[in-house]
Every structure is written in structure tokens, then in C-alpha cells.
Amino acid sequence: MRARLIYNPTSGKEALKKSIVDILNVMEQAGYEASAFATTPEPNSAKKEAKRAALDGFELVVAAGGDGTINEVINGIAGLEKRPKLAIIPGGTTNDFARALRIPRDNFVEAAKVILKNQTIHSDIGKAGETYFMNIAAGGYLTELTYEVPSHLKSLFGYLAYLVKGAEMLPRVKPIEMKLEYDDGVYEGKASMFFLGLTNSIGGFEKISPDAQLDDGKFSLIIVKTANVIEIMHLVALMINGGKHVNDPRIIYVKTSKLYADAIDPDFRMMINLDGEYGGDAPMTFENLKQHIEIYANLDEIPESAVSGEAEKASDEFIKQVEKLTNEDIDGDGKISNED
Known part of the structure; x- marks a missing residue:
């Protein structure tokens, strides 16, 4: 061989x-x-x-x-x-x-x-148009975070770099009129992002798609309907605290084997993120290729939940930042004050 x-x-x-x-x-x-x-x-x-x-x-x-x-x-x-x-x-x-x-x-x-x-597993793989992805596909203003963190900062600070850049970008997040067609329904309305996950580990956090499976032929689809700064930060805090965001009414969380995504406004460009990189523009169709590639894996450990030290530090730092926020720091539009 x-x-x-x-x-x-x-x-x-x-x-x-x-x-x-x-x-x-x-x-x-x-x-x-x-x-x-x-x-x-x-x-x-x-x-x-x-x-x-x-x-x-x-x-x-x-x-x-x-x-x-x-x-x-x-x-x-x-x-x-x-x-x-x-x-x-x-x-x-x-x-x-x-x-x-x-x-x-x-x-x-x-x-x-x-x-x-x-030990191997026959893992699902995602397909977006003619491109394949192994972990995530996403679209909307929140996904721009991945593009804007310089590579040297990613190397030096890991998840903390995303956290700092994310806090900087949140006041700029705007809702997009989206049309999202999935197995059991259609969502047409405003959203700050949609997200398709193949695994439970995204950006070092393992609670974004808490019940994701590697080989069930299903994506975890998350639609974040709010673009309000404090609400988004609250959703992230819920995610860090045991994946509780999936039950929040500001979130749509479903399983689907496929997705069609487009921006309702034909003049708006919705860029698609595939595994952290730019992967083209909507409209785009996503398909889950069930058990498509046989991959060596540490099957003895896969059932257990594990978070890296870096991720824990990033989570703690984010929670501290949320706790610092007070009603005086935020105006009526949900924007963070620049006084401090």
C-alpha cells in the first residue's frame, strides 16, 4: 500500500x-x-x-x-x-x-x-456549488470577521484575535434580507448570518452546534435573526454556557441535508465563507455528502467533549467583557458607546 x-x-x-x-x-x-x-x-x-x-x-x-x-x-x-x-x-x-x-x-x-x-470514520463532507468543505459554510455580516483578522494575529493570539476583532466589528453588523430554503422549511426575512456546520467545533468552540454528528448526513443550520449588538453578545454568551443559544427565539436551529441561500435584494452582495475562506457569492446551493470520505480518527475520544486551553481563555475573556457592559454603555439602537 x-x-x-x-x-x-x-x-x-x-x-x-x-x-x-x-x-x-x-x-x-x-x-x-x-x-x-x-x-x-x-x-x-x-x-x-x-x-x-x-x-x-x-x-x-x-x-x-x-x-x-x-x-x-x-x-x-x-x-x-x-x-x-x-x-x-x-x-x-x-x-x-x-x-x-x-x-x-x-x-x-x-x-x-x-x-x-x-480507527476510521466515514465522514460527511459539504458541497457548495463545485467546491467542497469539511467544517463550515456561512453568509452574512458576521462572517466577515474571518476575513478581517490578519493571519499574523491568528498565529499569535489564536481565538483571542477573533474575539477582539469581533468586538470591534459588532457595531457594524447589519441585518440582510435572506431567503434560506432547507429540508423542512423556508426562512425569508432579516438575519445577520446563516451558518452550516458539519462538526461541533467552530473557531475552537464546541458548543455552536452541540449535537452535531460527523456521519449523519445532516448539517446543523443556524440562522441568527437579530443584528442588535447586545443581543448578539448575549447569544454568544449562551453558546459558551453550554450551547443554550439553540433554544433562543432569536435563533433558528435545525438539521438539514441541503440548503439554498440567497440575498433577497438583487443589488446586495452576500459573500459565502467556506471553511474560513471566501468561497463565492450567493445564490448558492449546499449539499451534505453523507459518509463521503473515510478518515482516520481517534474514535476512543470522539464521544467526549474537549475544549483547548486557548478556547477556555477566549471564553473567559468574552464572558468578562459581557459582564462589563452596562445599560449606560449602550444606546437605544444597541450600539456600544465609544466614551471608554
């Missing part, structure tokens, strides 16, 4: 490169004839190599890098009729998909050793 390691040499502040020999050794221990490919700055480098390896008959493709690298590898193999197994070695900032699979995120070699356990 042959396995191809596709790795981003810049991941983990270039620390990943130092572990390549050890990772290849683990792949050999698992019974694979292993080789490696370092991605280049060329667009879709990881995607092209993953597709080439799959078409060449490799039984396993190992994606090593951040969520962007893993997304590319999945896009390289998901459209093929015969797909190799996939393994993941996380080396990015958030590593949401690896977190959901309970793959070690602080040691590249230990992540590779998940292959030795020989």
Missing part, C-alpha cells in the same frame, strides 16, 4: 518540516510505502497533488497543515469516484476538523500515530 504525505512547510512556524522524517516513519509502521510532497505558493498546490496521488492509486493521503491545507486536500479527492483514505496532521491556528476528530493538535508525530490505531 502507498501513502502520500502532503504538507505545508510553513505550518506551525515551519516546525512541521522538522517532523517529516518521523511522520513518514509512522506511516511506514502502519504498513504504507510512504512519500512526501511539500506544497508551494502556487494556487491549489495541495489540491492538485491530492488529486494526482488519488488518480495514481495511492491508498492513503495524509494532509499536514492548517485548515486551509486540509480543505485543499479534501477538494482534491472529494470529487473522485474512487477516493483514498484520509489522515490529518493539524498544524494551523484553529484546527477545527482535527479537534472534532480528537486528533492531537500539539504534536505532529502523535497526530500521525492515530493512523496506527487503525
Whole structure:
């Protein structure tokens, strides 16, 4: 059996490169004839190599890098009729998909050793138009947060960078007139965002879609109907506090195998976010490809809920910021005062 390691040499502040020999050794221990490919700055480098390896008959493709690298590898193999197994070695900032699979995120070699356990799951994959995604799809003003956090801040401060940028952006959030058609209904009205989740781990938090399953063929669809600053902050606090936001009347939370999304105003551009990156504009149709890719996972740990230290720090910081807010800090339109 042959396995191809596709790795981003810049991941983990270039620390990943130092572990390549050890990772290849683990792949050999698992019974694979292993080789490696370092991605280049060329667009879709990881995607092209993953597709080439799959078409060449490799039984396993190992994606090593951040969520962007893993997304590319999945896009390289998901459209093929015969797909190799996939393994993941996380080396990015958030590593949401690896977190959901309970793959070690602080040691590249230990992540590779998940292959030795020989435990796999047939994971759902999302499809948006002709593009595939592994974790999230979203649209609306709140999703602009992902684009506006500079990459160097993501690397330095992780989830806290999103938190700080999010607090800065909240006063600018506006509702969008959306049409969202899903399995059991249609929503037409104002919303600050819609969100489709494949796993329970988004941005390091594991309560956004608290009952998400990796292989049930369903997205978790969240529609945030409010654009009021304090209400949004309250919803996030509910989310952090055990996923209680899903029962709030300002939220629509349903399971669906597909979604059609569009902005009702034809002159409004609604950008779509796929796995943290710009993925095109609405209108767009999303489809859940049930159990589409066989992925090595740490099945012994998947039933347990785990939150990283960084995420806990970010959660604590956010709750402190919510507690600081007083009625005097907010005007009648829900905008935060700039006096402090």
C-alpha cells in the first residue's frame, strides 16, 4: 500500500518540516510505502497533488497543515469516484476538523500515530456549488470577521484575535434580507448570518452546534435573526454556557441535508465563507455528502467533549467583557458607546 504525505512547510512556524522524517516513519509502521510532497505558493498546490496521488492509486493521503491545507486536500479527492483514505496532521491556528476528530493538535508525530490505531470514520463532507468543505459554510455580516483578522494575529493570539476583532466589528453588523430554503422549511426575512456546520467545533468552540454528528448526513443550520449588538453578545454568551443559544427565539436551529441561500435584494452582495475562506457569492446551493470520505480518527475520544486551553481563555475573556457592559454603555439602537 502507498501513502502520500502532503504538507505545508510553513505550518506551525515551519516546525512541521522538522517532523517529516518521523511522520513518514509512522506511516511506514502502519504498513504504507510512504512519500512526501511539500506544497508551494502556487494556487491549489495541495489540491492538485491530492488529486494526482488519488488518480495514481495511492491508498492513503495524509494532509499536514492548517485548515486551509486540509480543505485543499479534501477538494482534491472529494470529487473522485474512487477516493483514498484520509489522515490529518493539524498544524494551523484553529484546527477545527482535527479537534472534532480528537486528533492531537500539539504534536505532529502523535497526530500521525492515530493512523496506527487503525480507527476510521466515514465522514460527511459539504458541497457548495463545485467546491467542497469539511467544517463550515456561512453568509452574512458576521462572517466577515474571518476575513478581517490578519493571519499574523491568528498565529499569535489564536481565538483571542477573533474575539477582539469581533468586538470591534459588532457595531457594524447589519441585518440582510435572506431567503434560506432547507429540508423542512423556508426562512425569508432579516438575519445577520446563516451558518452550516458539519462538526461541533467552530473557531475552537464546541458548543455552536452541540449535537452535531460527523456521519449523519445532516448539517446543523443556524440562522441568527437579530443584528442588535447586545443581543448578539448575549447569544454568544449562551453558546459558551453550554450551547443554550439553540433554544433562543432569536435563533433558528435545525438539521438539514441541503440548503439554498440567497440575498433577497438583487443589488446586495452576500459573500459565502467556506471553511474560513471566501468561497463565492450567493445564490448558492449546499449539499451534505453523507459518509463521503473515510478518515482516520481517534474514535476512543470522539464521544467526549474537549475544549483547548486557548478556547477556555477566549471564553473567559468574552464572558468578562459581557459582564462589563452596562445599560449606560449602550444606546437605544444597541450600539456600544465609544466614551471608554
